[in-house]
Amino acid sequence: MTGARELVATLTRRGETVAAAESLTAGLLCATLAEVPGASAVLRGGLVVYATELKTVLAGVDQRLLAEHGAVHPEVAAQLAAGARDRCGATWGLGLTGVAGPDPQDGAAPGTVYAGLCGPGTAVVRELALPGDRPSIRAAAVRAAFALLGEHLH
Structure with missing residues (x-):
């Protein structure tokens, strides 16, 4: 699994950058x-889009999709990643959406x-x-996003 230190080192070596649009993690990834x-050499910035309408306003997620x-849908995560990449001018964009609990949201447990x-040739x-x-779900979501990016950097 790729951790934050490894990601920063790899992105620095490659001369690449990352940005994130985060819902359930509310900035924890960044x-x-x-x-x-x-x-600072690789982290361009992030969008905290905890409120559903901010996913559209800040990250460009299709309002009809929402x-x-x-908000808890795979295409929302894809559009969050693309929006973070585009709006922050990064090589790579990460998008996280989901349910941290304790209650279900949008029918999701x-x-x-x-x-x-979202990155070069990758979505x-x-x-x-x-x-x-x-806290466990939010931390695991960040680790999973790091692992996902790490897989595409090797």
Whole structure:
């Protein structure tokens, strides 16, 4: 599994950057990367789009998609990743949406998370079913997003 330090080192070596649009993690992904010395060379920024309408306003997620399927949907994660990449001018964009719990949201159970990645020739979404309480799910979602990006950097 790829951690924050490894991502920062790999992105620095490659001369590439990353940005994120985060819903359930509310900035935890960017904050975790920023803890690594040298992160300023690769972390472009992030969008905290916790409120559903901000997914459209800030990250460019299709409003019809949100109205039809809700915020917890694989295509929302894909559009969040693309929006982060585009709006922050990064090589790679990560998008996270899901349910940290304790209650279901948009018909999705706690622990349902979608991680999106958008980059050069790459647009993928990973569906996750994460166990645990709110903090555990949020932390695991960040680790999963790092792993997803790491897989495409090797």
